Amino acid sequence: MNLADYRRAARAWLQANVPADGHPETDPIATAKEFMAKLHDAGYSGITWPRQWGGQGLTQAEERAFAAESRGHALPTYVFSIGLGMTGPTLVDRGTDAQRERFLRPLLRGEEIWCQLFSEPGAGSDVASLQTRAERDGDHWIVNGQKVWTSVAHHADWGLLLARTNVDVPKHKGLTMFVVDMHHPGVTVRPLKDMSGRANFNEIFFDDVPIPDEHRVGEVDDGWSVAVTTLLHERLSISAGVGMGGQKDDPTSLEALRTSVDTGDPLVRDELVELHIRDRALALFNQRLAQETEAGIFPGARGSAAKLLLAELTMYRADLATRLAGPESVLGDHPLARAISMAPGMSLGGGTNEIMRNIVGDRVLNLPPEPRVDKNVPFKDLKVGTQG
Numbered sequence: 001m002n003l004a005d006y007r008r009a010a011r012a013w014l015q016a017n018v019p020a021d022g023h024p025e026t027d028p029i030a031t032a033k034e035f036m037a038k039l040h041d042a043g044y045s046g047i048t049w050p051r052q053w054g055g056q057g058l059t060q061a062e063e064r065a066f067a068a069e070s071r072g073h074a075l076p077t078y079v080f081s082i083g084l085g086m087t088g089p090t091l092v093d094r095g096t097d098a099q100r101e102r103f104l105r106p107l108l109r110g111e112e113i114w115c116q117l118f119s120e121p122g123a124g125s126d127v128a129s130l131q132t133r134a135e136r137d138g139d140h141w142i143v144n145g146q147k148v149w150t151s152v153a154h155h156a157d158w159g160l161l162l163a164r165t166n167v168d169v170p171k172h173k174g175l176t177m178f179v180v181d182m183h184h185p186g187v188t189v190r191p192l193k194d195m196s197g198r199a200n201f202n203e204i205f206f207d208d209v210p211i212p213d214e215h216r217v218g219e220v221d222d223g224w225s226v227a228v229t230t231l232l233h234e235r236l237s238i239s240a241g242v243g244m245g246g247q248k249d250d251p252t253s254l255e256a257l258r259t260s261v262d263t264g265d266p267l268v269r270d271e272l273v274e275l276h277i278r279d280r281a282l283a284l285f286n287q288r289l290a291q292e293t294e295a296g297i298f299p300g301a302r303g304s305a306a307k308l309l310l311a312e313l314t315m316y317r318a319d320l321a322t323r324l325a326g327p328e329s330v331l332g333d334h335p336l337a338r339a340i341s342m343a344p345g346m347s348l349g350g351g352t353n354e355i356m357r358n359i360v361g362d363r364v365l366n367l368p369p370e371p372r373v374d375k376n377v378p379f380k381d382l383k384v385g386t387q388g
């Protein structure tokens, strides 16, 4: 099918299958799961993933065409965004065939929800200083420790967990990646409320949780290279909005602002044009990264530039919406209040703006890297995180 036909078919499918007046709120997770199964049956879930593992084996061009058509709809897929954008692509790239066989199709069909267990109270930007331990016990690993800010973990069936397996080597060299069963006894999930009032992320405690060795992703002590794969996918998927579910419900989007403000005012029109230019610049940058990926050029650290631009655009939109709607827009029940209070989170989740700038400076612009005094020091001798 040529791209124009593909796009037409996607448009027709979305019109027929996404209710214009939103999805029922009564059981959002059941609604999301049902929708994902329909999306997969129709061939729109895992568009670029290999067919062998339940994907469609198509290219970035089809993925982008579907994303563009989805923009005007509210797809209830948010709870799957970590699986679709981060943990799933990590298993596609780095998992064993048995792991791909077991996990990828249920993810694409919305049967299982995933979370990403990297950050800890003492390890966010410097995630390689994490302290959650996994100790070998025969053909299992026993996990103890704490994670934090874990999005959608309260709904998750599986988590991609980065844990320390060796304290005698420098911090980046003693980590291993695992798939952990979030329903196993010993896993405690406690929701945390953010300032928008939502409890979408959690703190997680692991008490003697066993993980079979076949759920290890990558080699023992080579978890950092697997984590880098996840983080690259994370930054690209956040900036491209993978699984985020369109913009229909975002009251700070250009589409929404255009209908809610006085566009007869030339100053307002100037502001909206500026927003349009920024939106368009980011879309074109994302398109270029996607085209390069298709041509076999991996975007690498430039995904961090795209994520940084999206974080800045999100704050710009929220700020503009607040200025146009007036100070009451931040009050609790105002339609803009939630979007405005959630906007700063984009500058933190997936890596902060400062860290994105460090990465771009170091690996895109080849500026001198930050000094790393701990690079060759065994982890056990470091005073990092909450240790020591």
Ligand SMILES: Cc1cc2nc3c(=O)[nH]c(=O)nc-3n(C[C@H](O)[C@H](O)[C@H](O)COP(=O)(O)OP(=O)(O)OC[C@H]3O[C@@H](n4cnc5c(N)ncnc54)[C@H](O)[C@@H]3O)c2cc1C
Binding pocket: 082, 115, 116, 117, 118, 119, 120, 121, 123, 124, 125, 126, 148, 149, 150, 151, 152, 201, 345, 346, 348, 349, 350, 351, 352, 353, 354, 355, 358, 370
């Ligand atoms: C909405 C949201 C969802 C999230 N979801 C997840 C998730 O699903 N899974 C997960 O594992 N984590 C998740 N996180 C955690 C996120 O990855 C961390 O918050 C982030 O990496 C920053 O870590 P931190 O909060 O510990 O801040 P810190 O690392 O303590 O940083 C504090 C401040 O210091 C600055 N800073 C730190 N180091 C440097 C440096 N070297 N140079 C310059 N400035 C620096 C930072 O930019 C920041 O301003 C989420 C966070 C948010 C907000």
